Amino acid sequence: MEQTKGNEMRNINVTGDHDDDEKWVYDSSVDHKGRLPLRASTGAWKASLFIIAIEFSERLSYFGIATSLIIYLTKVIHQDLKTAARSVNYWAGVTTLMPLFGGFVADAYLGRFFTVLCSTFVYLLGLILLTMSWFVPSLKACEGDVCAEPRKAHEVAFFLAIYLISIGTGGHKPSLESFGADQFDDDHPQERKNKMSFFNWWNSGLCSGLLLGVTVIVYVQDHVNWGIADIILTVVMASSLLIFIIGRPYYRYRMPSGSPLTPMLQVLVAAISKRKLPHPSNPADLYEVPNSQKAQGRLLCHTKKLK
Template sequence: MDSGNVIKEIPLNEKEGTNCVGATIENCNINNKENTIYAQSKKVDKKSVGGWGPAFLLLANQGLATLAFFGVAVNLVLFLTRVLGQDTASAANNVSKWTGTVYLCSLIGAFLSDSYWGRYMTSAIFQLIFVLGLVLLSLSSWIFLVKPSGCGDGKKSCMPTSSVGIGLFYLAIYLVAFGYGGHQPSLATFGADQFDEKNPKQKKSKAVFFCYFYFALNVGSLFSNTILVYFEDLGMWTMGFWVSTASAVIALVSYLMGTKCYRYVKPSGNPLPRVAQVFVAAARKRKLKLSDGAELYEVEGSESAIKGSRKILHTDEFKCLDKAAVVEEEDQNSSIVNPWRLCTVTQVEEAKCVIRLLPIWLCTIIYSVVFTQMASLFVEQGEVMKLEFGNFRIPAASISSFDICSILVPLAGRLSSNPKGLTELQRMGIGLVIGMLAMIAAGITELERLKRVPPGKDSSTLSVFWQIPQYVLVGASEVFMYVGQLEFFSEQAPDGIKSFGSSLCMASISLGNYGSSMLVIMVMEITAKGDNPGWIPEDLNNGHLDRFYFLIAGLVVIDFAIYVYCAKWYKSTDWDGSQSVVPKDGQVEDGAVADV
């Protein structure tokens, strides 16, 4: 805490109300003696809720839900080209937009989770939407799209699709996007909530949980990328979608099984007005000159005025925002706290945390452009390579299993030894560098592929196994980038917006997909002129996909330079360490708040 500033702690009435932000002093309720822990409806022993038991249920849920999701996502680009008859560039763009929507929905889920519904309810509702989307997708493909049965295998053409079938298909896949994307950040944060951060042993378990979470995600997708993708490649699309549906149903059931064992955290209210209040209050006091002895407003006790949140120590960054917490004579004489004029130090620091996180987050978007190529152009590239291995035809999308294996090996090593090693920011930087190398490897593979296209043939004689290095490098970069992101944003985000912190990782994937789609459109607008087919034509043998990969690699180099600057500038959130989260009676009371 800055010794030059005095934190003025104002006592508040403890009998009424639930949330001090935006309320009168009389309507506030801050427990100044202890940070009380709550379960759902009655007093229970604190030891009976949370811990690794419920966490493993959530990990099982993650693995099964991911299996269901990637059962749709991994081969979607081929479904669009083979069944719906779309060209390569359009299909790649549609997949990028859809994947972007999946992860953009994570922001919606995070907002509802942090503000109103809580992690448990948000995750349950969005999983139900996810199941409904998969049921509709299975029915639409069975009744309207995959006709005759077994079509869409690359040999047998499907009948022209009806507008009703196409409409139901797009409604279904966007319900899948909404459901899966919305529940992911809530599930990740809900899993972390199962561990008491004030307990040193459980705090280590909380850090390890994110590794397990990403491990479960990739184990689930491994089945989809090997078994399901094989049957879908043979034209068994409806069966693949029904298997995904069954997996999502089992995931939902496993999630609900732990209802009585979970540790719950109450939502902290809408963070948007809280952050807006800081900027408005600071603007209203913009003419005020800050002095070393300025009194800054904070409430008494171990909790902040934000329900269920720890206090955050004052920092010297963005001093102009400190004006929002300066107690003037008008504030002292008023019996009502006007949150649009006077904010607590923790509320101001929450806004500062958001400002500090945004540059780091923006620098991760370009990496997600690299990541999204696996579900679109990598698959299209593999489709025009040699897929035969003896008498066995290898599905192009199944090569992505090497990406998953390259993730699981280092993750397993980290889980067995649990070394902290590099910081989250350092790991994310390494992820950017390896992602750039993946794009270079993909470009080199494409150059070699084009050299080996026989005249008059659709496919190259170059084996699809040449794609292994680019998939392995993307997988290795994921371990550093996405696991690092999950830990970093979850750790650094204030308590009132923890799900928002988890959603930032997924939102970067979303914007990366939209960015990839825009980049494809821009490249084709510039390169496809006159008789020139452009870099990414329908027939990749006439294009220069290698140049597109090298372009992305160049963008990553520029992004890395900016990231290094932002990472050096970043300062970690400083929590108030004086709090205690264990109640005197060691029990949990009614409500829905867990220790934070």
């Protein structure tokens, strides 16, 4: 009799634990109010669709601008080909380096959501300034339809706009895709399966934005008006920002845990400063992490094979 009751109690406990796993998400994420997230109302596809939308608009804007940048510099700003190529290379270099800073800020300070949000505001500000440089009379390249040299104010506004877009891209690239992956719990079988599908749809959104950027936007720039193309990009980015903010209650958030670059630099400095010390024969004498952290993750076993 007592054994039967014990088995029943164990079955109840197992069932209760399973129900909790289905109801709540235990992967160190929180909801928008800092609470343990409910599985049914946060994350997964209901959240990731908002994230794919903003990735689509960012790629549309970036490639719509980058594809025709050298043409704009030569035809509108009247730079010679050598100077225009150098300007494009400078801009591309800055845009490539910015994700290093964006990733550091996201991991160490703001978290992925607020990094994406702030960088999108900066991106949108750059697009607005780019549009104003074409339509605002004091910022136009020329007073009439034909001019030998553009106004200095137009050049300043234009380059400030595209470098703001570089900063915005630096926040998007390292944070947005990771934020999308955060919406899926790897310990839940169905969500782990959906996570694989998410990256397929993510790439579809990315490639769709790229394709429309190098075709439709370039066509509008070439056959209609540069300013109209800028308006389209600004409206699309503003709409995606609004969509991203609307999705805030559905997201799962990870708190900033510090930049991975910091412990890497600490290891490098420690290795250099202690390079002349004798190597202990017992691996237990080596310092790896504080004792309080040893139970929180896996530690690789020491080996002499890589010496």
